[in-house]
Amino acid sequence: MMKLYFLGTGAGAPTARRWASSIAISVSSSYYLLDCGEGCQLRMSSLGISPLKIAAIFITHAHGDHVLGLAPLVESMSHHGRRDPLYLIAPQGVDRLVEETIRITGGGRDFDLIVKSPSDGYDDRNISVKGYRVCHSTDSWGYRVSIKKKKLDICYTGDTMACGEVIEACRGVDILIHEATFTQENEAEARSYMHSTAREAARVALEVGARYLYLTHISSRIKDPEDLVKEAREVFKNTRVASDMMVTYIL
Secondary structure (H helix, E strand, C coil), X not given: CEEEEEEECECXXXXXXXXXXXXXXXXXXXXXXXXXXXXXXXXXXXXXXXXXXXEEEECCCCCHHHHCCHHHHXXXXXXXXXXXXXXXXXXXXXXXXXHHHHHHCCCCXXXXXXXXXXXXXXXXXXXXXXXXXXXXXXXXXXXXXXXXXXXXXXXECCCCCCCHHHHHHHCCCCEEEEECCECHHHHHHHHHCCCCEHHHHHHHHHHHCCCEEEEECECCCCCCHHHHHHHHHCCCCCEEECCCCEEEEEC
């Protein structure tokens, strides 16, 4: 059985309802993280996910709401006695953030951190991952995750405008996890910050032929998630708005 854990589904600063961006995927006995925002390891603990079982972490970009849980998690792995290497797939500079934070705070790391570029991808017995560039305000990547035994593909966009790069990289996926920071009434603001609306995410899902769309990276100004659902389902019916601590089982 495979599971998707939505650990944090907010945009920017965490709120009581939505923490910073992070998603976990479990395949067999291994876990994989997509982004690692503030509070990620607390959400993991609440859901019973051991830091020792994280095989690889995929970071989309270096904005704080996607990386500021990373150094504390790596340090906690050492506290728990980790010895197995950890793969970190991230844009340039993210590994320095981890190392400098641990050095300054006097922490330690008792295992190898194997750093790879998103363009290098990742492969193990459970999954194969390809990074692809997205359209955001800094060096930003999405990830297409292929689950080997299930022949199932998941595309995670991170932060991005709806753009051709995402469409080309995600064609034919089963599950599209697309940011939807705003509703359509704030389309101009979404474009200025290089984010997406729920309707734009739905159009991408329709274009790539996805089976299911999950919306995440939700602005704190969105008080009722049903506003996002209604907007997106006008274009793409199989839409859900992710919420913190939501777990999706894929048999």
